Amino acid sequence: MEITKVNRSKTPYAFLALGVLLLAIGSYYGLYVAPAEQYMGNVQRIMYVHVPTAWNWMLAVLFAFGCATVYLFKGDLKWDARMEGGLEVGTLLAFLLCCQGSIWAKPTWGVWWDWDPRLTTTAVLLFAFLGILALRKFVEDPVKRAIWSAVATVVASIDLPIVYMSVKWWNSLHQQQSTPQTVASAFHLPLRVNAFGILFVMIGFIMLRTRLAALRLNQELAVPPVPSAEEAGELA
């Protein structure tokens, strides 16, 4: 029985394959073709995954926030399934960002962790999303779970710019944000190819995760089968 519509197309696999292919091409260019950066040398090459991850992470957070808002207005559980996909992929990307940031920070600044606004904001959001995912595990009623996690997602997403601002005032030592305008043209190609690679992988994962969430929702909401006459007789 389908209460939440489940999309069973093969599209997510196509996205995943395309994303992996683009990532392979972008990383090959980034590692072997693009010149080493003048001051940071080969360490800088982590930028080709770090910066695209950061862009896509923001997209994932926006997606989860959007789904939560739409759910709160419409109350259609398919938005809850989508939000779950966005939340989990956003958590994963936030974790990756923190790891990549640490790997970058050690040779560049000499420390693993630095209280830079972007790194700290990512870590704060990582914990906020982990909290929401934990909350989802403890609520059994699907509708309550959807409402509560949507509320928590909205509240946590609105917090992000405030966290960023406050940490920025508190302490800052990150280099200026990298965008194609601030980076020499030789670095553009791998950066852009990888950005689309991660984007497609992310879309594929979100779609698959949404499908899984919808299947689970259907299972939870399914009406138990009516007992047959014999079983009813045994019960009586």
Add this chain to the structure above:
Amino acid sequence: MLVAALRKELLLQWRTRGQLMAVFVFGAASLLLFSFAIGPNAVALRTFSAGFLWLGLLLSSTLTLTESFHAEMENRALEGLLLLPSNPRALYYGKAIANWLQLTILGVALVPVMVVLYDAGTTSLLKLLSIIILGTAGLSAPGTLYAAMTAQLKAKQTLLPLLLFPLIVPALLASVKATSLVILGDPMAQSGSWIGLLCAFDLIYWSLCGLLYGRVIED
């Protein structure tokens, strides 16, 4: 409506005032324990005193916030409240204001403990009081919203801090910075911008959480 809800909360708190005392002892004990993390270094203790005060207050707040929904969860009293011709927004603001008041009392009570333990005295008491009022407002607005969710669950003592701590990072940061500037002196007159940040945080969350509360407790 709001007055009735607030009156109910304050009456409840007054009748369980022993609990606030216990939470105060918990907060004071954590202030004592923080000093062991630094060691008997008077200068360092004084430098970090504001951070310890707010961490102590934050840890205590998870106890009072969870406890504030205790009465509603017994005998499905929350459902009874919702059946009344009342507005969930009034219920929220009643509880949030009561929690705010309780946390402010707690914060004010913890200040002498901080002064004695860390030698962190100050003469601008009015400023310190206003920072405590603004900071605890930042804790209680989202805290009350999240406590309404987690109080209905089994793992409430774990989930509330898990949800609340990342969220109140800006309020905590601003409160610690502003308090620290009050205690250690503020030659650059920076505390104004931190207080401004606190006000903005309070304004956003007092309005947003009031809007969302109705969805959280509806059945």
